Structure formats: C-alpha cells, structure tokens
Amino acid sequence: MLDFQTALLTKKQFLLSELQTHGLRLVDARVGASSRLGGAGPTDHKAVTVLGTTIMVPVHTRTAARSPYVAAPPDRRGISVLLEEGRTVCEISFPPQPKFYALATQDGVPYWKIAQLHSRDTLATTVLQTCVRYGNSATKCRFCAIGESLRAGRTIAKKTPEQLAEVAGAAQQLDSIRNVVMTTGTPPTEDRGADVLAESALAIKARTDLPIQGQCEPPADFAWFGRLHSAGVDSLGMHLEAWDEDVRRRIMPGKAEVPVTFYLEAFAAAVAVFGRGQVSTYLLAGLGDSIEGLLEASQRLIEIGVYPFVVPFVPVSGTPLADHPPASVEFMRSVLQPLGHWLTQAGMTSNTVKAGCAKCAACSTLSTFERPGVETD
Numbered sequence: 498m499l500d501f502q503t504a505l506l507t508k509k510q511f512l513l514s515e516l517q518t519h520g521l522r523l524v525d526a527r528v529g530a531s532s533r534l535g536g537a538g539p540t541d542h543k544a545v546t547v548l549g550t551t552i553m554v555p556v557h558t559r560t561a562a563r564s565p566y567v568a569a570p571p572d573r574r575g576i577s578v579l580l581e582e583g584r585t586v587c588e589i590s591f592p593p594q595p596k597f598y599a600l601a602t603q604d605g606v607p608y609w610k611i612a613q614l615h616s617r618d619t620l621a622t623t624v625l626q627t628c629v630r631y632g633n634s635a636t637k638c639r640f641c642a643i644g645e646s647l648r649a650g651r652t653i654a655k656k657t658p659e660q661l662a663e664v665a666g667a668a669q670q671l672d673s674i675r676n677v678v679m680t681t682g683t684p685p686t687e688d689r690g691a692d693v694l695a696e697s698a699l700a701i702k703a704r705t706d707l708p709i710q711g712q713c714e715p716p717a718d719f720a721w722f723g724r725l726h727s728a729g730v731d732s733l734g735m736h737l738e739a740w741d742e743d744v745r746r747r748i749m750p751g752k753a754e755v756p757v758t759f760y761l762e763a764f765a766a767a768v769a770v771f772g773r774g775q776v777s778t779y780l781l782a783g784l785g786d787s788i789e790g791l792l793e794a795s796q797r798l799i800e801i802g803v804y805p806f807v808v809p810f811v812p813v814s815g816t817p818l819a820d821h822p823p824a825s826v827e828f829m830r831s832v833l834q835p836l837g838h839w840l841t842q843a844g845m846t847s848n849t850v851k852a853g854c855a856k857c858a859a860c861s862t863l864s865t866f867e868r869p870g871v872e873t874d
C-alpha cells in the first residue's frame with residue numbers, strides 16, 4: 498500500500514499532468530500575471546500554483562477552451578477554487594503581476610515587451626524575435642509562434658544588451674527574480690545566435706549577479722561555448738524538440754537539416770565547458786516520438802551529461818499544429834516516471850541546474866518525479 502506522502506505526491510503529479518494536458522478555463526481571465534500569448538517555445542499559458550507547486554498551464558489553446566477544469570474567480574486573498582466538471586478539486590492561486598511590468602525605458606519601450614516573468618521567479622526573453630526559418634512554410638517549425646507576438650506588437654524585434662540589463666536589474670530589485678532565460682530566434686549566421694546571447698549575458702552580469710541560461714541552435718564552431726561561458730552564461734539549452742529524424746523532418750523541416758548526430762557532438766562539447774547537468778534540451782512529448790523513443794533519447798542524453806527536459810507539447814493557436822492533440826497523462830507518466838528516477842540516480846535533478854527552463858521546471862511535471870517522496874518546488 499502507498500504511504501501517505503507517496504499517495505499525496507502521486508495525486509499531485511496526476512493533477513498537475515491533467516492540467517498541463519487539458520488546460521484550464523478561467524472564469525476571470527484577468528487573474529494573476531498576464532499570460533503569454535505567442536512567442537518562442539511553449540506558450541499560450543499562465544502560471545498557476547497548485548498544491549504548492551507553480552506550473553505553466555495552457556489557457557488560450559483550443560484544448561483549454563474544452564477543458565473539464567475551471568478556475569472560479571479569485572477571492573479577496575487571490576485564491577481561486579479549481580473545479581472539475583463542477584466538483585471542487587482544491588484551492589489554487591496565480592502569481593501576481595510583477596511590479597517591473599509598470600516601467601518603461603527612457604525611449605518609451607515598456608519593460609514587459611523586453612522580458613517577461615515566467616512561473617514565479619524566472620525572467621525570460623527572446624533576444625531576437627525573428628528567425629531565419631520562420632516565414633517560410635518549407636522551413637518553419639510547425640509548433641512555433643515566434644512571429645505572432647511581434648506582429649501583434651507585444652514585443653520588439655531585437656532587445657539590446659542595455660535594455661536587457663536594465664530590465665533584469667529592475668526585476669531582481671522589485672520582484673526578486675532568481676534567474677534569467679534568454680532564448681533567440683536563429684539568425685542567418687554560423688553562430689546561430691550565440692553572439693547576441695554572449696553580449697546580452699555580459700551586460701546583465703555587469704548589472705546583476707543573476708544566473709543565466711542561454712538557448713540557441715548548436716553553433717557551427719563549438720568555440721562559442723567557451724565564449725558564452727566567459728560572457729556569463731551559466732547553463733546552455735540546445736533544443737532537439739524531437740528525437741526521431743522522421744518526426745523532426747515532419748514537424749520542423751528547417752531545423753531538422755541539423756541532424757541529431759550533430760546535436761550529440763555539440764552537447765558533448767558544451768558539457769565539457771558548462772559541466773554535467775548544466776546543458777539541457779527540450780523534447781516535446783506528443784509530436785510523434787514514441788514512449789520508447791523518448792526514453793532511449795533520455796538515456797543517451799543523461800549519459801553525456803545533458804538534462805532531457807521532456808515537456809508536454811502545447812498546441813498553440815495560430816500555428817499549423819493548433820489542433821494537434823496533446824500527449825495524454827498516461828503517456829507523460831510513462832516517460833517522466835523512469836526519467837525522473839534516472840535523473841535522480843545521475844545526480845542531475847532540476848534543483849542542481851543553475852538557470853533556465855530545467856531549473857524553472859514549470860512547463861513540465863518532470864521535477865515532481867525526481868527525488869521520489871521529496872517536494873521539488
């Protein structure tokens with residue numbers, strides 16, 4: 498029989514996975530911090546604190562509009578009741594709007610267009626909001642909405658190092674953020690965005706002591722890893738998104754021109770610079786990789802010191818995959834349970850990562866499967 502703590506954790510893992518799979522309907526859409534709409538990576542979601550853990554839950558997707566889960570309007574304390582098919586499940590809350598969102602640069606750019614709060618304490622930005630692969634259906638990643646937020650005027654095309662340092666300083670002072678994630682669209686240069694990440698990291702580190710994760714495609718010259726590290730990047734993300742080459746070609750025809758074998762070479766070179774567990778990759782569950790494929794990928798990656806951040810794919814509005822079904826709770830559990838165990842055995846759990854998505858951990862329930870029986874929030 499399950500002991501009390503294990504039973505509680507299992508119930509929590511199930512509920513968190515259910516919410517990330519089905520999404521959440523909000524009776525009052527204004528609750529908490531503004532939600533992300535469009536942009537790079539998983540999006541169209543909102544930070545929600547459920548049973549003590551803050552996760553990102555889809556709220557703007559078509560799946561979310563049909564979700565059995567509903568958040569009632571919050572009370573005076575900011576606490577909402579989570580309902581499933583009308584039945585009370587538990588109380589939930591929404592991290593409040595960060596204070597730095599009210600500020601603007603001297604030339605009038607609102608800080609929230611430069612960087613956003615993700616989950617509770619992670620500042621995230623897309624340094625270049627343009628991508629050489631976007632804009633052409635033969636090359637663009639079919640899940641990506643990097644151009645949508647730019648088109649809608651919710652962000653700016655390029656964030657300068659000075660702007661990023663200014664916003665990071667304010668967010669640390671006013672909202673106690675604890676780490677920075679910088680991703681970038683891929684420019685048409687061989688550094689694949691490493692150059693803008695390095696100059697941005699230098700500026701942020703000159704203003705703050707915040708740990709930083711950089712995210713880009715593998716650069717042609719692996720000497721960029723040393724340059725990024727010297728510039729102040731503490732952790733690095735290079736995102737495979739999918740493992741099977743057929744799935745990669747179907748879902749992201751441009752990015753798939755860089756094969757998995759090249760990523761594996763880049764990972765090994767990056768781990769030699771950043772250390773085991775400080776290099777990570779996104780794997781989007783639900784795009785076509787099988788459970789066995791994702792587990793095989795995870796094993797290979799952990800062996801070379803890379804943290805496989807397996808995240809349920811969120812079908813984002815305005816993308817060709819808007820109607821793609823998300824991975825089921827059972828599918829996620831079949832991958833995350835053994836993966837959490839392997840990461841624990843390898844000493845590469847989320848809490849050992851210095852900065853970035855694997856540290857923030859809000860886009861997946863993976864961290865709740867690490868260190869069984871121990872809360873990881």
Ligand code: SF4
Nearest residue numbers: 615854857858859860
């Ligand atoms: S895991 Fe990454 S993309 Fe998801 S909320 Fe955290 S920082 Fe943002």
